[in-house]
Amino acid sequence: MAAMNPQTELRVRTLSIHVVTWNVASAAPPPDLSDLLQLNNLNLNLDVYVIGLQEMNCGIMSLLSDTAFEDPWSSFFMDVLSPLSFVKGNKGGVNIFLKFYGYYVSIINCHLPPHMANNDQRLEHFDRILEMQNFEAQDIPNILDHDLVLWFGDMNFRIEDFGLHFVRESIKNQCYSDLWEKDQLSIAKRHDPLLREFQEGPLLFPPTYKFDKNSNNYDTSEKKRKPAWTDRILWRLKRQPQATIHTPTLSAPHFTLFLRSYVSHMLYSISDHKPVTSTFDLELKPLVSAPLITLLPESLCTEESDLLISYSLTADFLSSPWDWIGLYKVGLRHINDYVSYVWVRDNQVSFSDGLNQVYIDISDIPETEDQFLLFYYSNNLHSVVGISKPFKIQPRSFLAEGPLDEAQPQI
The missing domain is CATH 2.60.40.2840 (Immunoglobulin-like)
Structure with a gap:
């Protein structure tokens, strides 16, 4: 896009972004998604929906029908959102690249390796996903130079050390602070400089995995898997150059992200995961004065x-x-x-x-x-x-x- 005249002052704009991540475990859509999409919240005026699903049905009949027809989840979401003037774009895959008023934004939906013992693999996949994000256009910067990266999905990080009984009692009493200390993603963020740059809202909701399907009970099968916050939403803002004694501070463009909510939705029980949503306000001063x-x-x-x-x-x-x-x-x-x-x-x-x-x-x-x-x-x-x-x-x-x-x- 054409850069605006430096003398031209454009007013600050605010975009409200609602992010959804949900491992749907091959289930069909439920009858009502109003709570998940915050359609009944009259205080919200959303501009963008970012919806990432994992474990959609990948059976042979589903693959054949998807070739000829839209998948049922996309169809269901658009039944609800298209009357509100939202349009499903033609992007697909793991990474979506967008440009908002001249700013670079990347959106990543991931599903990392499962099981307690595979934490190192999860961290390797995290790094590998970042390394593989190359864009065809010559003028698009590296993903770590993008102004905003939204990263979410079933990351499969688990709670270490504590036994099943202690974890369940902590959840029952809503005493989450001890569990945070042993959350594998929180531990990794304390030691990995790159991962530390990704922010996350407070985990004030119960662990979102693993539930008996069609209930709010944690796993009662023979395996009795330990609950964990597997479903996460992270974000990273581009770092601004630090001023030194030799380089004066440059006035950075106005580009700020505010977290309004970070919650799970216990209402939905079609999967062994509960969906998680974040709502953000993105405040920015446009870098361009006209669309292409x-x-x-x-x-x-x-x-x-x-x-x-x-x-x-x-x-x-x-x-x-x-x-x-x-x-x-x-x-x-x-x-x-x-x-x-x-x-x-x-x-x-x-x-x-x-x-x-x-x-x-x-x-x-x-x-x-x-x-x-x-x-x-x-x-x-x-x-x-x-x-x-x-x-x-x-x-x-x-x-x-x-x-x-x-x-x-x-x-």
């Missing part, structure tokens, strides 16, 4: 059988012949839910300094009173880089009869 692409629905007009779309782009945006603009109905669930799309080069009508026009065949647009959105997808960045405001398109019968200047969409 600005779509201008107010400039939409019709010309014979085409709908013309105007958009502007920043001077340093590198377009590709494979970039495209999609037309969507408001309430879409996924980037693939377009009504129609056009390749920006193939369908280009005109261009000038920073302003371009492309066309969509009007016959590809349904006659409806629904509201629409335009998305610009960058092939180079593998991401949506511009979204329009909602707008309406007049019915074609009206467009055919009315003068051209009355064919503007109703914003």
